Amino acid sequence: MRQRHRKLLVAVGLFGILASAPCLAAGEMSAQSETTSATTDVVPAKRSLPGKAIDAAKNAASRAGDVLTRIPCLPPKGAGAVSASLPRVARKLNAGEPITIVALGSSSTAGYGTTSSTYTYPSRLAEQLRRKYPRARISVINRGMGGQEVPQMVQRLQSSVLDSNPDLVIWQLGTNTVVRGEDSSGLAAMVEAGVARIQATGADVVLIDPQYVPAVTAKKEGANKMVKLIREVGRLRHASVFPRFEVMRQWHEDEKLPFESFSISDGLHMNDWGYACFAQLLGDTIIKSVGEAKAEPGTERPGSVMSFRPM
Helix, strand or coil: CHHHHHHHHHHHHHHHHHCCCCCCCCCCCCCECCCCCCCCCCCCCCCCHHHHHHHHHHHHHHCHHHHCCCCCCCCCCCCCCCCCCCHHHHHHHHCCCCEEEEEEECHHHHCCCCCCHHHCHHHHHHHHHHHHCCCCCEEEEEEECCCCCHHHHHHCHHHHCHHHCCCEEEEECCHHHHHCCCCCCCHHHHHHHHHHHHHHCCCEEEEECCCCCHHHHCCHHHHHHHHHHHHHHHHHHCCEEECHHHHHHHHHHHCCCCHHHCECCCCCCECHHHHHHHHHHHHHHHHHHHHHHHHCCCCCCCCCCCCCCCC
16 A cells, blocks of 8 residues: 555656646636647757756646546545446447537636646546547537536536537536535535436436535535535436545545645645546546447446446
């Protein structure tokens, strides 16, 4: 366990050095569509050895989203290792058909805290899925808007999500309600109704619960209540739930990673490494679901409340 912890700390530290840069300026993040970036490196013809080393480090950092196909991110362990079922996504990917994924949420979907839009979780998820399914046309649309809560997301559900005819909707929610200490009574019915509207179109749904960071854990009762609320909606609607709260709790409490290794100084938002690990584990779970469906052709079962079983 000590060796596992030491390797992860070294890896996280290295990733932080490669991705070090000022965080995005404060403010709400507007909805943004899928972004694909390409970087061309220009190195002067004659450089000293130290200069070349500096150039190499800068180039590695600028290409982090492309070069680091898999980051050093340990899979979670313990309770709740239940696979997800995403029948529509699995059927279409296994048939080589194009898919559209819409990521709905607030600032951690928009990517506040990243050093580049390339490092948001929807962008990283898109790249991971494209690497796995190079022949498929995969579109991931980022519909995160900073500061929003469930009522505002539900209000724009048609224009931001359903009008894009998604095959999968990943809905991140609950954090702002917890941090602001607001009453969550009545929220379950609103989320359930929103999930029902999405499922009525035939799309798969994955719900994402709050992040495990100081600003959220400071509201322990509200955080635990929100996590349970989202899990219960997933159970009632047969929708998958990715337990981000538990994943990040393990980073901090089990792997002994300090909060600053995966979150920024505001104590709320994740940093590049945090988003990357989260996206990777989510992508692994989607890939696993597709693989399981292919192994059992002709069987489509509703999504289950899932934990994280990376490949």
